[in-house]
Amino acid sequence: MSNLLTRRAMLAATAAGLGNVALAQAPLRSLRPEARAAAASSGVKSAITAASVVGAHKLSGHVGCALVDPLNGKILDQHFPELQLPPASVTKAITAAFGLQNLGPKYCFETRLHVVGKVSEGLLRGDLMLIGSADPTLHTDDLVRFAKALHKTGIRRVEGRLLVVDDGFAYLREIDHNQLPQANYNPAVSGFNLNLNRVQFEWERRANGRYDVSMHAPGHIYRPQIHSIQMQTVARSSPSYTYAHSTSGERWSVQRSALGKDGGRWLPTRNPRLYAGEAFQGICAEMGLIMPSPTVLHERYDKPAAAVEIARKSSKPYTEITRSMLKMSTNLTAEVIGLTASDAPNLERSVAALTRFAEAHGMVVRLLDHSGLSDRSRLSAGGLARFMAWQYRNGLPDLLKHKVLRDRGKPIPDVQLRAKTGTLNFVSTMSGYLTHEGQTLGFAILTADLERRARAQGSERPRGAKSWEARSRSLQHAVLRNWLKYLG
Structure with missing residues (x-):
């Protein structure tokens, strides 16, 4: 006691x-x-x-x-x-x-998209900046609206960087380290929290008994694939899931016998800023917008004088x-x-x-x-x-x-x-x-x-x-x- x-x-x-x-x-x-x-x-x-x-x-x-x-x-x-x-x-x-x-x-969380640089014939010679304030309601559909706003500017290619800026918000790899790795109610927390920091793991069983697996950030229209989060199916008795983390990617394995035929489930993501940036990059690619892989910046954001805001999402109060x-x-x-x-x-x-x-x-x-x-x-x-x-x-x-x-x-x-x-x-x-x-x-x-x-x-x-x-x-x-x- x-x-x-x-x-x-x-x-x-x-x-x-x-x-x-x-x-x-x-x-x-x-x-x-x-x-x-x-x-x-x-x-x-x-x-x-x-x-x-x-x-x-x-x-x-x-x-x-x-x-x-x-x-x-x-x-x-x-x-x-x-x-x-x-x-x-x-x-x-x-x-x-x-x-x-x-x-x-009445407090609201805000996510913004800024352009810094010059545009010539659809080419941005500069940086695209996705700036977060930890909005816990950020969804893939919000990133679709950002991509559409970018498309309306006439930009078709970014020569500089795609910066994901979390405005110095505290980063937690997980809320409680005593949970099982697959517990999607125990995700990372950061200045970007896309889809509650959950990634959709999907599997489809082939005729030979093997599985096709993929990771997505699904929205109502677009469902960009997330390549930095990988899954391997393994023949073993336990555990159901294992997880290995690095700042450049996430590696999962799953017990093959636990999958059944076809299905899907949400898993937590531990690199949420990279996850959001990669989802945005994938959505833009489907719209014909070419840009580099995302770069994460963990720092307080002071808007550059030359920055132009082209989209903003304000949360509900x-x-x-x-x-x-x-x-x-x-x-x-x-x-x-x-x-x-x-x-x-x-x-x-x-x-x-x-x-x-x-x-x-x-x-x-x-x-x-x-x-x-x-x-x-x-x-x-x-x-x-x-x-x-x-x-x-x-x-x-x-x-x-x-x-x-x-x-x-x-x-x-x-x-x-x-x-x-x-x-x-x-x-x-x-x-x-x-x-x-x-x-x-x-x-x-x-x-x-x-x-x-x-x-x-x-x-x-x-x-x-x-x-x-x-x-x-x-x-x-x-x-x-x-x-x-x-x-x-």
């Missing part, structure tokens, strides 16, 4: 973390918890507590939960609220609030991107938001800024990323519920996905549930807001069987994980139904 903090340690850490911090936009009263041991003491009719519901479900592992009134900070119900457990993707809710505070609801990120639980988008909001040069310093933000809201946390992908991150249900109470008036509820609270399979009428869930193998979490008859409460429910998770390391689909998660979700909804007695 070395990962579980005691109450004394938690309170000491909270005091240390909050000693010199001024909190903005506080609730009506202090958020220091006024715990109520049982529902009966609060005047609520039923005396069944969260502890009773958790005990009845007999879920293996650990459970921590807390219910907080955001108007006064009172804890209305709790069960091991200080237990430190992995938050999984609930971390994204903290990151969303962090970005909302530092970037604002922050609130729309973040709603999608929370709904789809997109790890790359969470990492981009956190790194952009902190303006830090690397993941460690960015996560440190996110940690300070969480601590300023009364939490005791250990965060390893902005997305919750690492199972080494830790926080408590009590701290997370208090954080939700703090953020009640700061716009976070409007970003969270609307979910349905059910009883015996049927939706419960007139109840609004806005929440972020998180799932790792043998980890299941939920946090957000429960609303009924005009009253809203903040909550957090964390569950984890860390022993079974440790035994399942290295397995993409460990036995028993899916059924354990289903039991955890059943427990979470039972706790939420029980908490309805505090509303209305």
Whole structure:
């Protein structure tokens, strides 16, 4: 139990973390918890507590939960609220609030195409510059629009360089190094994030049993082939995939017997800037535009005086991107938001800024990323519920996905549930807001069987994980139904 903090340690850490911090936009009263041991003491009719519901479900592992009134900070119900457990993707809710505070609801990511040099009879004697700002929504179709804009200028050939400039944005080869290499939810992060930094691996079985394989960056019209990412099929018993990385290319191998007949799947790319540049080069080639292989520049971009902008893509505003990120639980988008909001040069310093933000809201946390992908991150249900109470008036509820609270399979009428869930193998979490008859409460429910998770390391689909998660979700909804007695 070395990962579980005691109450004394938690309170000491909270005091240390909050000693010199001024909190903005506080609730009506202090958020220091006024715990109520049982529902009966609060005047609520039923005396069944969260502890009773958790005990009845007999879920293996650990459970921590807390219910907080955001108007006064009172804890209305709790069960091991200080237990430190992995938050999984609930971390994204903290990151969303962090970005909302530092970037604002209207912030947009921009990608630009600049020309530097002279054009004569369709020949550009100079450089073409593709400049990124880490837009997590950049798609192959956006590069098609850039290529069409370039074609309209009359340029047909570039004599200089095709520069891919990431504006000095932090580069991560992967989010969490403990994941399997083929996990496409664990891609690289950079100033260019084309197709969520995923490449489409496709295979077709020939009559002799061999395979034709290819890598693409598919769009709705063009699907340029990516030659710097190569795949080899190998006859072996395990592992399913292997990966080798270099700055000039990526080398994959796949277990031949795992492929079947014909098919495809997304794989993560680790050279995302080169990937974006090569995709753009391929699209241009299909339009009859000849240009050199891309050159990656990792530096802050100051627009040269002679540069001419010929195309620009602005993303949707922050609130729309973040709603999608929370709904789809997109790890790359969470990492981009956190790194952009902190303006830090690397993941460690960015996560440190996110940690300070969480601590300023009364939490005791250990965060390893902005997305919750690492199972080494830790926080408590009590701290997370208090954080939700703090953020009640700061716009976070409007970003969270609307979910349905059910009883015996049927939706419960007139109840609004806005929440972020998180799932790792043998980890299941939920946090957000429960609303009924005009009253809203903040909550957090964390569950984890860390022993079974440790035994399942290295397995993409460990036995028993899916059924354990289903039991955890059943427990979470039972706790939420029980908490309805505090509303209305």
